[in-house]
Amino acid sequence: MKSDETARYLVFVQRGALYALDLQDVAEVVEPPPTFPIPRAPAHFIGVMNFHGNLTTVLDLANLQDRGKFSTEGKVLVLDGRLANLAIWVDGVSAIIPAEAVQREPADEDDGLTAALLCSGADKIRLLALDRLLRRVEETIND
Amino acid sequence: MEVKLMIVDDSLFMRKMLRGILEEDGYQVIAEAADGVEAVEKYRECRPDITTMDIVMPTKNGIEALTEIMALDSGAKVVMCSAIGQEALTQTAQAAGAKDFILKPFNPERVKEVIKRIAGA
Amino acid sequence: MDMSQYRELFVSESREHLNSINELIVALEKDAGDRETMDSLFRVAHSIKGMAASMEYGDIAELAHKLEDLMDRVRKGSLPFDGGAADLLLEGTDLLGAMIADVEQGVPSRRDTSDLVQRIINHQPKQSETPPGDIRKTVQPVAQTPPLSLPATPGQKGEGRQSNNDPSQTVRVKTDVLDRLINLTGELITNKYRIMSISSRLGSGNLDEACVELSKLLRGLHDEVLKVRLVPFAAIADRFPRVIRDLAKKSGKEIAFEVDGREIELDRGIVEELADPLIHILRNAVDHGIETMEERLAAGKSSRGSIRLAARREKEQMVITVEDDGRGMDPVKLIASAVEKGIIKQEEGWLLSPREALMLTCVPGFSTAREVTDISGRGVGMDAVKSAVKALGGNLLIDSTQGRGSRITLKLPLTISIIQALVVGCAHLKVAVPVINIIRTMELKRELITTEGKHKAFFMGEEAIPLVSLNRIFGLPLSHQSGEAVPVFVSEMKGRKVGLVVDRFIGQQEFFVKPLGRPLVKLKGLSGGAVLGNGEVLFILDVANLV
Numbered sequence: 001m002k003s004d005e006t007a008r009y010l011v012f013v014q015r016g017a018l019y020a021l022d023l024q025d026v027a028e029v030v031e032p033p034p035t036f037p038i039p040r041a042p043a044h045f046i047g048v049m050n051f052h053g054n055l056t057t058v059l060d061l062a063n064l065q066d067r068g069k070f071s072t073e074g075k076v077l078v079l080d081g082r083l084a085n086l087a088i089w090v091d092g093v094s095a096i097i098p099a100e101a102v103q104r105e106p107a108d109e110d111d112g113l114t115a116a117l118l119c120s121g122a123d124k125i126r127l128l129a130l131d132r133l134l135r136r137v138e139e140t141i142n143d
Numbered sequence: 144m145e146v147k148l149m150i151v152d153d154s155l156f157m158r159k160m161l162r163g164i165l166e167e168d169g170y171q172v173i174a175e176a177a178d179g180v181e182a183v184e185k186y187r188e189c190r191p192d193i194t195t196m197d198i199v200m201p202t203k204n205g206i207e208a209l210t211e212i213m214a215l216d217s218g219a220k221v222v223m224c225s226a227i228g229q230e231a232l233t234q235t236a237q238a239a240g241a242k243d244f245i246l247k248p249f250n251p252e253r254v255k256e257v258i259k260r261i262a263g264a
Numbered sequence: 265m266d267m268s269q270y271r272e273l274f275v276s277e278s279r280e281h282l283n284s285i286n287e288l289i290v291a292l293e294k295d296a297g298d299r300e301t302m303d304s305l306f307r308v309a310h311s312i313k314g315m316a317a318s319m320e321y322g323d324i325a326e327l328a329h330k331l332e333d334l335m336d337r338v339r340k341g342s343l344p345f346d347g348g349a350a351d352l353l354l355e356g357t358d359l360l361g362a363m364i365a366d367v368e369q370g371v372p373s374r375r376d377t378s379d380l381v382q383r384i385i386n387h388q389p390k391q392s393e394t395p396p397g398d399i400r401k402t403v404q405p406v407a408q409t410p411p412l413s414l415p416a417t418p419g420q421k422g423e424g425r426q427s428n429n430d431p432s433q434t435v436r437v438k439t440d441v442l443d444r445l446i447n448l449t450g451e452l453i454t455n456k457y458r459i460m461s462i463s464s465r466l467g468s469g470n471l472d473e474a475c476v477e478l479s480k481l482l483r484g485l486h487d488e489v490l491k492v493r494l495v496p497f498a499a500i501a502d503r504f505p506r507v508i509r510d511l512a513k514k515s516g517k518e519i520a521f522e523v524d525g526r527e528i529e530l531d532r533g534i535v536e537e538l539a540d541p542l543i544h545i546l547r548n549a550v551d552h553g554i555e556t557m558e559e560r561l562a563a564g565k566s567s568r569g570s571i572r573l574a575a576r577r578e579k580e581q582m583v584i585t586v587e588d589d590g591r592g593m594d595p596v597k598l599i600a601s602a603v604e605k606g607i608i609k610q611e612e613g614w615l616l617s618p619r620e621a622l623m624l625t626c627v628p629g630f631s632t633a634r635e636v637t638d639i640s641g642r643g644v645g646m647d648a649v650k651s652a653v654k655a656l657g658g659n660l661l662i663d664s665t666q667g668r669g670s671r672i673t674l675k676l677p678l679t680i681s682i683i684q685a686l687v688v689g690c691a692h693l694k695v696a697v698p699v700i701n702i703i704r705t706m707e708l709k710r711e712l713i714t715t716e717g718k719h720k721a722f723f724m725g726e727e728a729i730p731l732v733s734l735n736r737i738f739g740l741p742l743s744h745q746s747g748e749a750v751p752v753f754v755s756e757m758k759g760r761k762v763g764l765v766v767d768r769f770i771g772q773q774e775f776f777v778k779p780l781g782r783p784l785v786k787l788k789g790l791s792g793g794a795v796l797g798n799g800e801v802l803f804i805l806d807v808a809n810l811v
Contacts (some may be wrong), residue, residue, distance in 0.1 A: 036801040039691050039738045041787065047792065048801050049782070053451060055793040057784050078306055085781030138783045145608070153307070154274045156315045199310050201303075226314060248317035 007099040009118065011125055013092045014078065015067045018125040020097075021077065021119055025130055027051075028078045029093055033058075042062060042140045046089060051078055056085045059137060065111070084134055112136070146262045149174040149184040149191035151208065152224065153200040157247075161195060161224075164251045165258065171247040179203025180222070183211045193261055194221045196239070200233055206236050221260050224249075267319055274315050274369045282306045282364070283502055285357045289350050290505035290521075292357060294798035305353070306707040312360065321740055324363050327377045330384040331356045339377045339685050346387050352384050354506070391707040439532065449482070450776025451491045453682065456482055457797025459771065490679050494529035497575040497584075499525050500539045507543055511550040518568040519554055521779075525575035531584055531679040537656055538584070538676075541649040545586045546571065547671050548646070553590030553670055563667065564587070581700070582676040595621035603629060617727070619730045622662040623759025626650040650759075654808040655791060657683055659756070675700070683777055685794075685804060686753065687770040691740040694802045696775055697753060698795060701807045703761060705769065722763060729754060731763040737789075737810055743767045755807045764807070777804055 009020040010029070021138040026136045028051075035047030035058050044063040051054050055076060060070040102118040104124065113136070115129035150169050152158045155177075162172045174189050176182040178200045186194065194212065198205035205223060212219050223236045223244040233244045242264075243257050277375045285308055292301045297546075309332035331353060337343035348551040359380060366373040378416035434475050449668035456478055463471045482770040512519040530538075561567055572587045602608045602624045608616075616624075624630055655658045658676035675702050677683060685696035688706065706723070713731065720731040733751065735742050752763045776795035779785070791806035 003394075030352060034799070037783065039695060039803060040692055040786070040789065043783075048803075050799065050801050053795075055451075055778050055780060055784075073766055078781070084783060134783060139785055141783060141786045142788050152279060154315060156270060156277045156310050159273060160267075160270055160318060199307055201307065233292070247314045248320075259428070 009097050009099065009102070009125070009127070011094045011097060012075070012090045013066075014061055014090050018094065018123060019090070020125045020127045021130065023096060024129075025080050025083060026077050026079045030076045030078060030087075030140070031088065032072065032074060032076055034108050042073065044137075044140070049076075049087060051085075054081060054085055056096065059088055060126050061088050061090055064133075064137070065113075079130070084114045086137070100118070144173050145169075146258075147171050147173045147189070147192045148178065149182070149185060149194045151176045151179075151194060152197040153177050154197075154223075155251075157197065157224075160249065161254070166247060167251075168255050168259070169250050169260075170258065179205060179208035179211075182208040183215070186212050186245065187215060187256070190216070191218065193258060194219065195224055196221050196241070197224045197257075198229060198236070199226075206232065206239060208246075209236060209241055210239050221258060222261060246261065270319065274319050275364055276425070278312050278315060278360070279564040280365050281312055281371075282357055282361050283499075285306060285353065286693070287502045289353055289357075290509055292345055293347075293350055293509070296345045297337070301552065302335065302345070306332060306335040306339055308637065309403050319367075321367065321373070323373055323375070323377050324360060324367075327356060327363075327381060328359060330381050330414065331360075334384050334387065343387070346389060346605060349390075352380075352387055353379060356384065362780035364666075381617055387792065397599060414733050418470070425548070437492070442532070446679075447776075450682055450778075451485050453486065453774060454776050454795045455560050459797075460797065461797035483783075488684060490531065493531050493679070494527060494736055495532045495535050497528045497530055497535070498523075499524035499526045500535055500542065501575070503539070504542070504546060505627075508550060510572060511547060513754060515551060516556070516634050517550065517554050518557060519550060520568055522569045522570070522572045523574070524572065528582070530577040530676075533679070533681065534582070534656055537652060538674075541652045541674075542573070542584070542586070543653060544646070544649050546573070549586060549588040549590065549670070553588035554594075555591050559591070577678075578675075582674075583675040584676065585671055587671040588632055589667060591623055591671055592666040592668050593662075594626070598622065598624050602627070605629060616726075619662075620760055622664055625662065626660065626759050651809065654701075654806065657700050659700065659793070666801070681777055683775055684772060686772045687767040687796075687802065688734070688751070688766040689770050690735045690738055690766050691743060693738060693740060694770060694800070695734075695805050697755070697807060698791075699772065701755050701805075703756065704753040705751070705753045708752045708763070708765075712774060713750075724761070729761050729763045729766055734763045735765075735767065757808055757811060775804065 008023040010023045010026050011018055011020045013019075030051075033049040035049050035052075036049050038045050040058070041057075044060045044061050045068045046058040047057050050072045059077060062068050062070050072093050072110050074089050076087045076089050076092050077093075081103050097120070102120045104127075105118055105119055107114040107126070114126045115132075116127045118125040118127055148165060150158050150165075150172055152161065152175075158175050158177075162175070165172060173191055174185045176185045179256075180203045182194070182196065183203070196205045196209055202209075209221050210221070212221060213256050217240075220241070220242050221240065223233055223241045224247055225233050225236075225244050226247045233241070236244065242261050245254050245257050272482065285305065288301050288305050288308070292298060292305065295301070304591070309328050313325050313332055316328055334352060335381045338349060338683050339344050343349060359375065359377060363373050363375055363377075366375070383467075423514070456475070459478070460475050463475050477722060491744055504523065505521055508519060508521040549571050555563065555565075557567040558568065574584070574587075575582065577583070595616075598621045599613040600607075601615060603610050603613050607624065607627055607630055607795045626646045626649070628645070630645070630647070635768035650660045653674055653676070658674055661675070662670065663673070664670040673735055677698075684699040686699060687696050688700060708722055708731075713720050714722065714728075717807040721728045722731060723729070733742060751766050751769050753766070753769075754761055754763050756762070777792040777794055780787070780793055784790070789810040790807050792804045793801055794804060795801055
């Protein structure tokens with residue numbers, strides 16, 4: 001629940017900017033795993049990984065955002081299996097912060113994937129809109 | 144001494160429910176049968192102290208099974224389970240040797256009371 | 265007393281009874297005097313009433329009670345079993361089914377039963393059918409019938425519907441437990457291959473031996489797990505007599521429907537997915553297959569059409585057929601219609617064999633119906649049937665003789681979760697093709713390949729099979745192998761045989777198919793994924809939907 005006072009965010013770095021996900025939407029953060037090619041998948045699908053027996057698609061967030069290619073140094077955020085069999089490859093993970101440490105503001109410029117801005121001092125963190133991200137990813141399939 | 148019971152009913156639901164009621168009072172259900180034919184066979188095998196007998200069943204109804212069991216063992220204690228509207232049948236059953244009857248839907252207290260009385264007899 | 269513990273049992277046992285009602289009614293309509301069927305119907309209503317009353321579901325108990333009374337009048341001869349009584353019973357069955365579903369979902373039932381209950385109470389036989397003089401005759405049996413008149417068939421134990429199992433030796437298992445069992449078995453099989461691949465690297469004789477033993481045990485486990493998952497074909501087939509009855513009534517046709525192989529057992533995962541496709545095939549048979557009575561008489565056939573549904577097991581496959589003795593299909597007309605609808609080109613039409621022409625009915629956008637009728641105009645077409653069957657890893661065949669009838673054959677694997685598949689390689693990619701979808705594999709000699717413009721083909725017997733590169737379909741670089749032969753597997757796409765060229769055949773093994781989940785499930789041409797012994801993940805091809 002977004003209004004839940006015990007809510008926490010997972011903050012990650014992507015192309016020099018800060019992003020966040022609701023911590024409860026993330027099942028695990030893992031080192032880049034071995035991935036296997038997916039026939040006819042769009043370029044932003046790096047491949048599929050075996051996450052505790054679940055076949056999980058690994059998404060190249062940088063590629064999806066037209067900002068180059070995933071960095072081999074990055075980290076992989078595996079989403080909760082109830083949402084999707086999807087993992088997001090990001091440049092790095094920065095922190096886990098409690099919801100009350102930030103001020104939630106509406107997204108300023110809309111890149112279509114930001115649910116809100118989380119402001120903490122001078123830092124502005126983009127809260128990723130997972131539902132929209134998933135829909136966008138699905139729209140690119142079979143193109 | 145532990146009282147051993149057999150439950151005869153074509154409905155699994157009814158058998159489990161009756162078993163639940165009886166086991167609460169410490170009775171030991173040693174056999175279940177789903178129709179009259181099976182009831183007679185099982186009776187022959189395990190000789191329960193008390194048998195509860197449904198009336199409407201496939202292959203061989205409860206009254207026929209009762210009649211055969213009584214022929215097998217004149218001291219058999221069989222309690223008929225009948226629904227409202229089957230009063231005529233319960234009379235036939237009592238004439239055939241049934242010791243008592245319990246009415247469906249089961250009232251747990253009434254069931255326990257009848258079985259206790261028969262067990263003590 | 266806490267009755268909630270019995271709720272699940274109430275739901276499942278009531279369902280079993282309700283399912284048998286449909287079948288019994290149809291049987292009784294065929295043979296209105298059948299004592300045993302009448303008694304069974306009475307008993308079913310009686311049992312549901314008793315259970316519902318125990319659970320204190322007053323509405324269900326009352327409705328079941330009224331149905332029981334109705335059947336009691338029928339079996340005592342005071343009410344003829346006519347269409348009116350059958351309709352009331354069926355209506356009651358449907359309403360009970362809905363109420364029991366409410367119980368299952370824990371929703372308080374607010375369904376109005378009073379109208380139906382009243383109609384059952386007021387139900388009178390049609391006067392015209394029983395002249396007054398005869399009424400006494402039909403009432404008389406009450407006196408003849410002893411108070412208790414259930415069929416007694418001593419010594420025939422096992423004939424009764426539920427009596428052949430010793431209740432103390434059977435248990436009910438929740439279906440999700442069965443699903444977990446098969447999943448665990450699947451994971452074990454995957455791990456077996458993992459251990460075997462390590463073992464072959466180590467070259468230890470002892471370990472190899474243990475692996476062989478492990479394989480044997482797993483096969484045994486797999487067989488047993490499959491056995492517990494089996495449900496009889498009757499679980500769905502028993503709904504169909506009712507479906508056919510309703511459809512026939514609506515279309516004014518007279519149809520004799522027969523089911524064979526009700527006892528044949530299938531994996532429950534498959535059975536569940538088969539109901540809708542089969543209903544559609546049956547609908548087509550009633551609506552398009554069987555002619556009107558006039559047409560049939562004019563063609564020298566009996567006025568009553570026949571439809572036969574049969575299930576049987578053939579080696580590692582389940583075969584289900586639906587046969588009718590109706591008008592059959594005309595391949596020439598099918599081709600003309602497909603050309604007209606722009607589904608194929610005229611030149612392509614000329615090349616089609618009669619059998620291929622029949623398969624046109626399964627191409628999306630094609631319907632043989634001259635007009636859309638209420639009966640099969642709604643819902644899915646044969647294309648959806650075919651893709652449902654394909655999704656189960658099965659195959660659909662159509663045979664038809666004009667004027668004589670049609671036969672639809674479904675070939676299905678015995679289980680969906682664990683399949684045999686051939687691993688093929690295309691450039692850096694490996695994919696698995698379910699063996700059930702492969703008609704043939706071969707190393708095709710290059711000189712046997714004919715080229716026409718951009719299209720390549722080869723002959724399998726008399727038949728020209730177009731060749732397609734799987735690399736090309738996947739958008740992978742074509743390998744330019746210099747060998748004398750190319751690996752090809754023949755499969756079916758859109759009702760036509762196609763030779764798929766790959767770079768190499770890697771081997772065949774069993775796979776535990778894993779679902780793809782969101783978002784990959786949307787990707788066309790893949791039906792699932794699997795893990796190889798070395799931990800590699802590969803995809804299972806859905807050949808029919810590749811292009």
